[in-house]
Amino acid sequence: MKKVCIQVERSFGEKLRLLLIDLDLLDSDYPITSEGQKLFLPIRFTIDDSMLSRLQRQTTSLTLVQRELTPQKHRPTNLTEILQDHIPAQFLPKIPHSLDVIGDIAIVELDEELTPFAQEIGQAILLLHNNVVAVYSKAGNIAGPHRLRALNHIAGELRTHTVHVEYGIRIAVDVANTYFSPRLSTEHNRVVELIQPGEMILDMFAGVGPFALLAAKRQPVTVYAIDINEHAIKCLKKSLELNQLAGEVIPILGDCRQVVEEQLSGQFDRVIMNLPHESIQFLDTANAAANPAGAIIHLYTITSEDNPLEKQKNQIITVLSRFRKAISIVNIRQVKQTAPYEAQVVLDVQIEGTKTTMTT
Numbered sequence: 001m002k003k004v005c006i007q008v009e010r011s012f013g014e015k016l017r018l019l020l021i022d023l024d025l026l027d028s029d030y031p032i033t034s035e036g037q038k039l040f041l042p043i044r045f046t047i048d049d050s051m052l053s054r055l056q057r058q059t060t061s062l063t064l065v066q067r068e069l070t071p072q073k074h075r076p077t078n079l080t081e082i083l084q085d086h087i088p089a090q091f092l093p094k095i096p097h098s099l100d101v102i103g104d105i106a107i108v109e110l111d112e113e114l115t116p117f118a119q120e121i122g123q124a125i126l127l128l129h130n131n132v133v134a135v136y137s138k139a140g141n142i143a144g145p146h147r148l149r150a151l152n153h154i155a156g157e158l159r160t161h162t163v164h165v166e167y168g169i170r171i172a173v174d175v176a177n178t179y180f181s182p183r184l185s186t187e188h189n190r191v192v193e194l195i196q197p198g199e200m201i202l203d204m205f206a207g208v209g210p211f212a213l214l215a216a217k218r219q220p221v222t223v224y225a226i227d228i229n230e231h232a233i234k235c236l237k238k239s240l241e242l243n244q245l246a247g248e249v250i251p252i253l254g255d256c257r258q259v260v261e262e263q264l265s266g267q268f269d270r271v272i273m274n275l276p277h278e279s280i281q282f283l284d285t286a287n288a289a290a291n292p293a294g295a296i297i298h299l300y301t302i303t304s305e306d307n308p309l310e311k312q313k314n315q316i317i318t319v320l321s322r323f324r325k326a327i328s329i330v331n332i333r334q335v336k337q338t339a340p341y342e343a344q345v346v347l348d349v350q351i352e353g354t355k356t357t358m359t360t
């Protein structure tokens with residue numbers, strides 16, 4: 001069919017394309033075509049002379065022409081667009097706008113009312129995200145000692161193992177049997193940027209090892225990575241085969257309290273404590289693992305109205321003062337919002353020399 005297009009020199013094509021998108025004038029149902037050095041951008045409706053001269057001021061000489069064009073297959077850009085003909089209109093506002101993609105697996109949170117349409121939503125996610133091959137919906141909160149969440153398979157391959165890439169490292173993850181959140185990537189990187197070459201690092205709650213792997217990828221360091229979940233340690237061992245590291249990661253399956261007491265006391269420059277609901281209860285273990293001369297502890301916790309940050313800061317200082325001559329909280333950062341009045345927070349705590357007599 002004949003379609004009105006704006007003809008422009010190729011060198012001005014991109015500038016004009018962005019301008020037309022801004023003005024909601026570009027008709028994406030039709031292709032942009034070319035002939036020699038000329039481009040033809042299809043527009044949604046014909047424009048008057050004043051609009052044409054406004055566009056000319058922004059770019060260069062433009063002309064309106066008619067071209068014979070065939071509509072192109074429209075690629076949907078969001079889930080609602082794909083699902084509008086498949087689920088009743090009253091449920092469309094409940095369709096999620098975000099999801100977690102771990103490797104090639106997507107995990108989505110569905111409102112209860114969308115449960116009967118879970119498979120359609122899963123298929124729509126597969127259609128929208130070329131890199132996704134399996135889709136699961138969340139079937140509960142993260143819970144239990146291994147910090148896992150039940151999942152329902154809703155579309156694609158029935159597979160929970162994948163490899164996620166974060167800051168250039170390849171991380172093996174089993175989404176059903178290990179904890180991993182792509183939303184922590186900035187935090188993993190923040191901590192690793194603080195690390196100096198040669199450091200001895202202990203990751204007390206390593207999970208599949210994102211802190212440990214990234215640290216050892218960037219620097220010649222030694223990282224002991226402990227986790228109580230055998231699936232997490234299996235994944236970490238697999239990741240060690242997938243990455244070329246500058247440093248060394250030593251995975252240990254076990255309870256960090258016992259492991260530190262039996263084999264790892266007094267040797268670490270940096271201790272990572274990422275078990276937000278319980279970290280404070282493990283501070284004595286972190287202190288025992290830390291170098292007697294001094295160390296940095298990255299402690300993750302959850303703050304809420306019932307458990308405010310100030311109270312937790314006092315608790316941390318009280319516990320560590322029993323063992324150390326000086327303690328300073330050098331940085332506090334909100335990692336993510338976890339509920340309306342609840343957030344995950346990290347405190348970077350510097351501890352100095354050990355006390356010879358411990359106060360109780």
Ligand SMILES: C[S@@+](CC[C@H](N)C(=O)[O-])C[C@H]1O[C@@H](n2cnc3c(N)ncnc32)[C@H](O)[C@@H]1O
Pocket residue numbers: 145146147179180181184204205206207208209210211226227228229232254255256257274275276
């Ligand atoms: C929130 S996840 C942290 C994962 C990881 N640090 C990350 O950034 O992805 C907490 C991990 O601590 C492990 N865990 C819980 N209690 C433990 C303990 N007493 N000793 C060692 N690991 C433990 C769980 O199995 C889980 O993998």
